[in-house]
Amino acid sequence: xxxxxxxxxxxxxxxxxxxxxxxxxxxxxxxxxxxxxxxxxxxxxxxxxxxxxxxxxxxxxxxxxxxxxxxxxxxxxxxxxxxxxxxxxxxxxxxxxxxxxxxxxxxxxxxxxxxxxxxxxxxxxxxxxxxxxxxxxxxxxxxxxxxxxxxxxxxxxxxxxxxxxxxxxxxxxxxxxxxxxxxxxxxxxxxxxxxxxxxxxxxxxxxxxxxxxxxxxxxxxxxxxxxxxxxxxxxxxxxxxxxxxxxxxxxxxxxxxxxxxxxxxxxxxxxxxxxxxxxxxxxxxxxxxxxxxxxxxxxxxxxxxxxxxxxxxxxxxxxxxxxxxxxxxxxxxxxxxxxxxxxxxxxxxxxxxxxxxxxxxxxxxxxxxxxxxx
Amino acid sequence: xxxxxxxxxxxxxxxxxxxxxxxxxxxxxxxxxxxxxxxxxxxxxxxxxxxxxxxxxxxxxxxxxxxxxxxxxxxxxxxxxxxxxxxxxxxxxxxxxxxxxxxxxxxxxxxxxxxxxxxxxxxxxxxxxxxxxxxxxxxxxxxxxxxxxxxxxxxxxxxxxxxxxxxxxxxxxxxxxxxxxxxxxxxxxxxxxxxxxxxxxxxxxxxxxxxxxxxxxxxxxxxxxxxxxxxxxxxxxxxxxxxxxxxxxxxxxxxxxxxxxxxxxxxxxxxxxxxxxxxxxxxxxxxxxxxxxxxxxxxxxxxxxxxxxxxxxxxxxxxxxxxxxxxxx
Numbered sequence: 001x002x003x004x005x006x007x008x009x010x011x012x013x014x015x016x017x018x019x020x021x022x023x024x025x026x027x028x029x030x031x032x033x034x035x036x037x038x039x040x041x042x043x044x045x046x047x048x049x050x051x052x053x054x055x056x057x058x059x060x061x062x063x064x065x066x067x068x069x070x071x072x073x074x075x076x077x078x079x080x081x082x083x084x085x086x087x088x089x090x091x092x093x094x095x096x097x098x099x100x101x102x103x104x105x106x107x108x109x110x111x112x113x114x115x116x117x118x119x120x121x122x123x124x125x126x127x128x129x130x131x132x133x134x135x136x137x138x139x140x141x142x143x144x145x146x147x148x149x150x151x152x153x154x155x156x157x158x159x160x161x162x163x164x165x166x167x168x169x170x171x172x173x174x175x176x177x178x179x180x181x182x183x184x185x186x187x188x189x190x191x192x193x194x195x196x197x198x199x200x201x202x203x204x205x206x207x208x209x210x211x212x213x214x215x216x217x218x219x220x221x222x223x224x225x226x227x228x229x230x231x232x233x234x235x236x237x238x239x240x241x242x243x244x245x246x247x248x249x250x251x252x253x254x255x256x257x258x259x260x261x262x263x264x265x266x267x268x269x270x271x272x273x274x275x276x277x278x279x280x281x282x283x284x285x286x287x288x289x290x291x292x293x294x295x296x297x298x299x300x301x302x303x304x305x306x307x308x309x310x311x312x313x314x315x316x317x318x319x320x321x322x323x324x325x326x327x328x329x330x331x332x333x334x335x336x337x338x339x340x341x342x343x344x345x346x347x348x349x350x351x352x353x354x355x356x357x358x359x360x361x362x363x364x365x366x367x368x369x370x371x372x373x374x
Numbered sequence: 375x376x377x378x379x380x381x382x383x384x385x386x387x388x389x390x391x392x393x394x395x396x397x398x399x400x401x402x403x404x405x406x407x408x409x410x411x412x413x414x415x416x417x418x419x420x421x422x423x424x425x426x427x428x429x430x431x432x433x434x435x436x437x438x439x440x441x442x443x444x445x446x447x448x449x450x451x452x453x454x455x456x457x458x459x460x461x462x463x464x465x466x467x468x469x470x471x472x473x474x475x476x477x478x479x480x481x482x483x484x485x486x487x488x489x490x491x492x493x494x495x496x497x498x499x500x501x502x503x504x505x506x507x508x509x510x511x512x513x514x515x516x517x518x519x520x521x522x523x524x525x526x527x528x529x530x531x532x533x534x535x536x537x538x539x540x541x542x543x544x545x546x547x548x549x550x551x552x553x554x555x556x557x558x559x560x561x562x563x564x565x566x567x568x569x570x571x572x573x574x575x576x577x578x579x580x581x582x583x584x585x586x587x588x589x590x591x592x593x594x595x596x597x598x599x600x601x602x603x604x605x606x607x608x609x610x611x612x613x614x615x616x617x618x619x620x621x622x623x624x625x626x627x628x629x630x631x632x633x634x635x636x637x638x639x640x641x642x643x644x645x646x647x648x649x650x651x652x653x654x655x656x657x658x659x660x661x662x663x664x665x666x667x668x669x670x671x672x673x674x675x676x677x678x679x680x681x682x683x684x685x686x687x688x689x690x691x692x693x694x695x696x697x698x699x700x701x702x703x
Contacts, residue, residue: 205388209385209389209392211632211635212389212631212681213389213392213677214635214636214639214642216642216643217639217657217677218396220642220657221396221669222396222400222403224662224664224669307523310523311525311643314643315646315658316658316662317658317661317662330529334646334647336532336533339532340533340536340537343533346530346533349530352523353521353522353526356521356522357517357521360521
């Protein structure tokens with residue numbers, strides 16, 4: 001009875017290390033890699049934004065308004081003139097251009113449009129739920145008013161809202177693409193290493209051939225052949241498939257290399273001698289050992305996918321409007337003329353660079369942590 | 375060694391064949407019959423094609439026959455040097471492409487030289503002076519090179535040069551030479567414009583190679599033979615350059631076969647941003663306008679020239695690295 005209350009003996013560092021599972025060891029080692037930890041948090045935040053994109057957007061990203069064309073970024077001011085806390089943005093006013101007599105809209109600093117939290121805006125559906133609640137929106141907007149944190153584009157669409165919604169497309173295209181590449185890579189890499197001989201030679205040559213082709217012209221050519229009347233979803237999936245068809249080779253090489261190295265290990269031979277089937281050896285004994293390497297390879301393959309989609313869409317041969325992705329946003333910033341007029345259109349470059357950097361550091365950290373016994 | 379060359383050659387031919395199939399697919403995939411759209415295009419421009427002419431064209435391109443016959447007819451004509459007709463420009467494809475293909479290769483090759491020229495010394499320096507301030511700076515630049523896609527870098531530089539220096543940095547020639555025939559002055563003008571796009575194109579490859587070179591050399595430097603060499607009184611410079619650097623070069627060198635296609639790929643997209651007269655802008659326009667023969671021909675030419683470039687770099691490598699020669703015997 002007394003023993004029931006006795007505390008577990010405190011384990012020494014070495015004992016804890018000896019008892020830890022491989023997952024724990026990997027995690028401990030990963031945690032020591034500060035930059036990778038921070039990058040992991042950044043990546044997680046980006047995916048959170050992707051999930052709650054519509055909630056964070058302030059204006060309908062598709063709504064065009066000729067009057068709000070090329071409005072410069074508008075700051076949100078937190079305090080009213082009398083010092084009370086009430087976030088607001090400046091309203092817009094129409095001015096007649098003295099030369100062309102065209103009505104143009106400019107910022108009117110004297111008119112304050114208050115901002116409310118959890119107010120109502122354009123409606124969207126979130127996880128099957130129809131709602132119109134947004135994190136922040138304008139309380140009493142007049143026509144043309146909006147929260148333009150990052151300004152507007154030529155068609156008067158809010159860059160911030162478009163950027164937020166684009167995050168969803170750009171990040172998921174990476175995920176879907178990597179899933180396809182991973183499937184192909186693990187299958188072909190595994191088959192190549194498992195059977196060896198002729199099969200291995202053929203697969204290795206195919207990989208070499210694919211790697212020695214210039215990818216962008218091929219992607220462009222295939223993407224251009226997609227029919228014009230396809231829906232946004234169809235184009236989205238076709239582009240993903242086109243990108244992953246040429247991108248699986250690196251994963252296949254990682255899988256094959258690891259597989260071959262592990263096949264020579266003593267514990268595999270022990271399992272073989274104990275009479276385990278080859279399926280059991282692969283999935284129970286070998287897979288856990290190189291799973292972490294695959295995860296690391298995936299997190300390094302994701303940014304490459306994101307760059308590919310961004311490049312294709314940037315050239316006008318990837319996703320097509322009305323789809324919104326980082327590449328499509330950057331397409332507006334393609335010429336020096338539009339950049340000189342509206343430098344804020346380059347805003348989409350920031351999340352692209354940030355996400356790629358974060359994924360690279362995360363992948364590096366995972367790769368280092370993947371081999372906790374080393 | 376002969377086996378090695380023959381194997382490379384066969385692999386190269388196989389790649390070329392695969393690329394030709396893909397190029398043909400690019401020509402075939404858009405819906406509709408090429409001759410029909412060609413005639414429609416001419417009609418839109420006010421010209422007309424007689425039924426006889428249309429039939430002759432159909433026969434030439436093998437329309438209505440099985441796909442492999444069409445492919446065969448196409449490839450025979452391509453090998454004979456006839457790349458077809460550009461629908462948009464109404465001129466032979468070869469004429470439309472002209473110098474652009476060579477400028478593309480020149481740009482990619484220049485970027486390759488920049489990559490080698492920068493990555494090698496910086497990689498060695500970063501490894502020898504590990505954790506020094508300069509090493510950290512190079513590591514940082516390396517990460518920027520990996521994280522910023524080269525077209526974004528081109529955009530940012532373009533904007534910064536315009537905004538803060540009032541310069542327009544695009545193009546490969548000054549305005550007065552753009553359409554002029556080749557002269558020494560034009561070449562001089564080109565050599566003045568080439569470094570910036572070549573460096574932009576080279577940055578991400580350089581960043582990766584620096585990391586590889588640094589990691590490899592660090593591994594080598596820890597080996598006992600380096601201590602032996604030092605103990606025998608070799609100068610530091612000689613100790614490092616004579617053995618560890620040469621040993622570390624091996625994976626560095628084998629990556630180059632994949633670097634060239636990567637650079638050719640990248641040149642397409644930065645050419646569009648910087649307005650360079652390479653095949654990049656031509657290819658994108660052709661693909662958007664469904665000018666199939668022009669698009670297909672550019673994809674084919676780029677692919678084939680890349681394979682040739684890679685093959686040549688393999689031969690050079692074999693000449694440079696005796697281990698590769700002996701390994702194959």
